[in-house]
Amino acid sequence: MVVYTGDGAPLVDARELTAGYLPGINILNGCSLEAYPGELIGIIGPNGAGKSTLLKALFGLVPVRAGSVTLGGEDITNLKANKLVQAGVGFVPQTNNVFPSLTIEENLQMGLFLRPKKLAERLESIYELFPVLGNRRNQRAGGLSGGERQSVAMARALMMEPQVLLLDEPSAGLSPVRQDETFIRTRKINKTGVTVIMVEQNARRCLQICDRAYVLDQGRNSYTGTGRELADDPKVIELYLGTLAADVEAAS
């Protein structure tokens, strides 16, 4: 597992972001995040902490009022989503992330509208990573299960060969088995060299698979460390992971 110790330059560097949806109301209150090349970063924290808002601020979907975001040293603060996709950032929203009336393959095609000439080559490599999607390429996305839709959404974001993939609660609404599959798939994508920044409400599982994680609380950084450090930190367990779950795990 790659665990960065801070050597080298971060690929994504979000510094002291203030951001919000409504005038005068900030949801992010100066939170920061760094992702080094090849890292799998988790963002966890209580409901309403601003986790999804942070991801949306990175992808230009929520206005950043103060602070900055850089990608490979270039300022990308408040760039529009299409510019970010061209710059190498992929985003998978939590819901409404497929076109239900289109087939799997048409959904994937939509992911490459900025670079259509590479379609055959990209489809081949995506079907290698997601063989099930290849086998069912002509099926409409609307008829797929939640987990399968999540795969299509991830695969579509990967069509543009992003350097960074932003995932908003990929395991939300899935059964425990499907959640596990989603986490394994996310790790697999990360192993291909894609830096992943993932918001997760399944904090324990997220800490198990990520290199480093950020705990957000009220739009601020609360704790940061490797997945293991945070999973073992008594304060993080008490405040964010739940003591009962920890006791059960320790007793088993």
Ligand SMILES: Nc1ncnc2c1ncn2[C@@H]1O[C@H](COP(=O)(O)OP(=O)(O)OP(=O)(O)O)[C@@H](O)[C@H]1O
């Ligand atoms: N489109 C929006 N317009 C106005 N306020 C919003 C909008 N989306 C989210 N918020 C508010 O921003 C705050 C943070 O929401 P966010 O979704 O970022 O939290 P979160 O940490 O991802 O929580 P959860 O785990 O519950 O999804 C909440 O108070 C929420 O009501």
